[in-house]
Amino acid sequence: MSDYVVRVLEEDEKHAAQTVFRGSLHHPPSTDEEWEHAADGYPARRSFGAFRSGRIVGSAQSFGSAMVVPGGKVLPLAAVSRVGVRADHTRRGVLTELMSAQLRQLRELDEPLAALHATESVIYGRFGYGVATRGRTVEAESTRGRTLPPMPSSGEIRLLEPDEMMTVLPGLYERIGLRRPGMMARPESWWRMVVQRRLSLKEHLTVAVHSGPDGDDGFVAYQTSVTPPSEDRTLTVQDLHGTSLGVVLDLWRFLLGVDLVRSVSAWLRPLDEPVELIVPNRGECRTTALGEETWLRLVDVPAALAARSYGDADPVVVEVHDRFLPENAGSYRVGPEGVERTDARADLELPVDALAMLYLGDVSASVLATTGRLTAHDPDALLRADRLFTTGAPPWSGTFF
Numbered sequence: 001m002s003d004y005v006v007r008v009l010e011e012d013e014k015h016a017a018q019t020v021f022r023g024s025l026h027h028p029p030s031t032d033e034e035w036e037h038a039a040d041g042y043p044a045r046r047s048f049g050a051f052r053s054g055r056i057v058g059s060a061q062s063f064g065s066a067m068v069v070p071g072g073k074v075l076p077l078a079a080v081s082r083v084g085v086r087a088d089h090t091r092r093g094v095l096t097e098l099m100s101a102q103l104r105q106l107r108e109l110d111e112p113l114a115a116l117h118a119t120e121s122v123i124y125g126r127f128g129y130g131v132a133t134r135g136r137t138v139e140a141e142s143t144r145g146r147t148l149p150p151m152p153s154s155g156e157i158r159l160l161e162p163d164e165m166m167t168v169l170p171g172l173y174e175r176i177g178l179r180r181p182g183m184m185a186r187p188e189s190w191w192r193m194v195v196q197r198r199l200s201l202k203e204h205l206t207v208a209v210h211s212g213p214d215g216d217d218g219f220v221a222y223q224t225s226v227t228p229p230s231e232d233r234t235l236t237v238q239d240l241h242g243t244s245l246g247v248v249l250d251l252w253r254f255l256l257g258v259d260l261v262r263s264v265s266a267w268l269r270p271l272d273e274p275v276e277l278i279v280p281n282r283g284e285c286r287t288t289a290l291g292e293e294t295w296l297r298l299v300d301v302p303a304a305l306a307a308r309s310y311g312d313a314d315p316v317v318v319e320v321h322d323r324f325l326p327e328n329a330g331s332y333r334v335g336p337e338g339v340e341r342t343d344a345r346a347d348l349e350l351p352v353d354a355l356a357m358l359y360l361g362d363v364s365a366s367v368l369a370t371t372g373r374l375t376a377h378d379p380d381a382l383l384r385a386d387r388l389f390t391t392g393a394p395p396w397s398g399t400f401f
């Protein structure tokens, strides 16, 4: 029997849970003022603690959101975060117990998807999470007075006053909509934790809004910094969304022209955002990192498979293995007409973490087979699966939590 008790946190245990989480990331405990804003990150009934001899040594929580999947359906999503175990209790199965309790709870809550951002790639595959969206860090030189190549402009840009940010941004994000597979809804608490917190703690945050013929249709939030001894100022994009690529690139053009800035840096941008094509020379825009963005967990495999759309190909029978949620295990016939459980012989076989990589269209079945993450019993079925699961553009979330 385990020495640890894992259970939902009481209200008065949450600050201690946050101290454990922050400590696991080598951060000091929050001040009372910081905790006021961080408390939103521990929703009632969804925040778990692991206790040893009555003392909290591990934490994991989730908040309710929603994610759009290929074809446009929006599914309930658990956004998992605040995962940490005290350094003197790691590698004893504490996270395993927290993850098991949380996955069980998400099944009960009928949330077919869970997602998180991982500090290290070794942690979550064993719990059935797979990398489902990726992003790139883009660094582009500012124009510093030079003219950018012409581009059709789609509107105008204005800066928000700080007291406008919380009234304008949540509605604007909703208006922009979940435009590509992997994007997620942002509950009010997300805005309070990310924007209101920065404003209250007097962090300098600038927000520019783009307006087109139909009104506000995009925004960028950014901060700038200087790293001594250099006096060069870098502008770092925190959040950038628009209703179309034209709007997004208009916002990039604005950023590239902000005065007293040498370079613009943006992390976890979509892989297909063509910033290179709007700077004077392609070499002035570089991808400095490319990596995992969303780790996705199909908590309810049949519901998740049935919710997305599929390309035009004959069905394939996919056998899924799931150690943590055995009710997901089994074979599914997947085709453009729908998805059903079947006893038929499997064409393809894969663990649930690899299914997450395939699900939003980030990686093809063929690539998963070649890299040993999927077993193809029928090579022809592999080609059909490529056509069924393919999507038009790389999936992307664009929301950090």
Ligand SMILES: CC(C)(COP(=O)(O)OP(=O)(O)OC[C@H]1O[C@@H](n2cnc3c(N)ncnc32)[C@H](O)[C@@H]1OP(=O)(O)O)[C@@H](O)C(=O)NCCC(=O)NCCS
Pocket (backbone or CB within 6 Å): 024, 025, 083, 084, 085, 086, 089, 090, 091, 092, 093, 094, 095, 096, 097, 117, 118, 119, 120, 122, 123, 126
């Ligand atoms: C990541 C973390 C939560 C793991 O907690 P834990 O209680 O040690 O995890 P478990 O003991 O349940 O580990 C389960 C398995 O994962 C492996 N594992 C877990 N975290 C690992 C890590 N960071 N590096 C290597 N292996 C890891 C364990 O070795 C174990 O493997 P096994 O089943 O083959 O024995 C903990 O190390 C931690 O708090 N790290 C710092 C904060 C952090 O990165 N949090 C994650 C935020 S996304």
